[in-house]
Amino acid sequence: MPEPNEALPPGTFRVFGVPVRFHFTFLLIAFFLIFNGLSRESGAMVSALYVGGLFASVLAHELGHALTARRFGVPTLEIVMYPIGGVAKLGRSPEPKEEIWITAAGPLVNFVIAGVVLGFLFWQGKVGQAEAMAQLTMENLPLRLGGANLALGLFNLLPAFPMDGGRLLRAALALRMERPRATAIASQIGKGIALLMGIYAIASGSYGLVFIAIFVFLGANQENVAVQQRSLLQNVPVRSAMVTDYHTLPHGSTLKEAADLLLTTSQTEFPVVSGNSVVGLLSRNGLLQGLAAEGPDTYVAGVMQRDFRVLLPETDLGQLLADGQLNNETALVMEGDTLVGLLTPENLTEFLLVRQLGRPR
Numbered sequence: 001m002p003e004p005n006e007a008l009p010p011g012t013f014r015v016f017g018v019p020v021r022f023h024f025t026f027l028l029i030a031f032f033l034i035f036n037g038l039s040r041e042s043g044a045m046v047s048a049l050y051v052g053g054l055f056a057s058v059l060a061h062e063l064g065h066a067l068t069a070r071r072f073g074v075p076t077l078e079i080v081m082y083p084i085g086g087v088a089k090l091g092r093s094p095e096p097k098e099e100i101w102i103t104a105a106g107p108l109v110n111f112v113i114a115g116v117v118l119g120f121l122f123w124q125g126k127v128g129q130a131e132a133m134a135q136l137t138m139e140n141l142p143l144r145l146g147g148a149n150l151a152l153g154l155f156n157l158l159p160a161f162p163m164d165g166g167r168l169l170r171a172a173l174a175l176r177m178e179r180p181r182a183t184a185i186a187s188q189i190g191k192g193i194a195l196l197m198g199i200y201a202i203a204s205g206s207y208g209l210v211f212i213a214i215f216v217f218l219g220a221n222q223e224n225v226a227v228q229q230r231s232l233l234q235n236v237p238v239r240s241a242m243v244t245d246y247h248t249l250p251h252g253s254t255l256k257e258a259a260d261l262l263l264t265t266s267q268t269e270f271p272v273v274s275g276n277s278v279v280g281l282l283s284r285n286g287l288l289q290g291l292a293a294e295g296p297d298t299y300v301a302g303v304m305q306r307d308f309r310v311l312l313p314e315t316d317l318g319q320l321l322a323d324g325q326l327n328n329e330t331a332l333v334m335e336g337d338t339l340v341g342l343l344t345p346e347n348l349t350e351f352l353l354v355r356q357l358g359r360p361r
């Protein structure tokens, strides 16, 4: 869990100690809804209140996840607010039993809000009187927000990733099988539901729903890919996926010599060495830019990166992936001061493919 005093990036704030950030598309939609309201009789004020109320409902939903996760000792890295909902990014994958509680807490918060608001309105006898539901007014604002919470809770229970229903389904399956397999099945069901939703949306001409169907389809796929990758890389050391047959450049080489190596090999990034120690990394882009700006007789030491990534050969790839440390950057694998390999994005992709295809069925 981040320290409460830790500096937050701009545009991020904290609720109950959890960092919350808006995705820029959320702001676009919020502005659109408010300006849309300006042109109607209902006015911008009530639109702004409605958008604010929706925002608070989505945030309360995500906090339901985050605060339940905290009870199980699972930290929330951040909550990101998207136009059609929020995402609470957890610091680790919860156990199936924990995941059921953490996931259920989100929709439950919406049902409680809906129950309180709609129950109160019903008690006041105001539910039947909202005749003009099409037009948002100050009078029907609470009813609209209560209804929106009911819809949010129900929509999120659809058994499709990245919706909570998909996670609940996966957690239920994971109680009796391995998590990767449970995810694969839940992901297939989610894609099926997204397809049905898309067909219905096109048939009925609801284009907003087409957008949501695409989002659900992609989300179902993404979650599956992420979980399968994690399982393929679990307990696999960096050493197993690194390139061990590579060329290095002495730091006194020229860009012309580096360019020759680039053309005659399939390597695109070259460790630059001085004696036995590595002093830098020359990337394809760095090489080309250097050639364009300074010409072929320049020394590689002048254009190489001096702050390259270093990994230990025994570091667990699954852990690196879980920590978001496996990016599209080449890393040098060093044992003490000795270079023993290169971990390149291309090789990692090939490694994943080979492992996936070679896995027993």
Ligand SMILES: [Zn+2]
Binding pocket: 061, 062, 065, 106, 107, 156, 163, 164
């Ligand atoms: Zn949720």
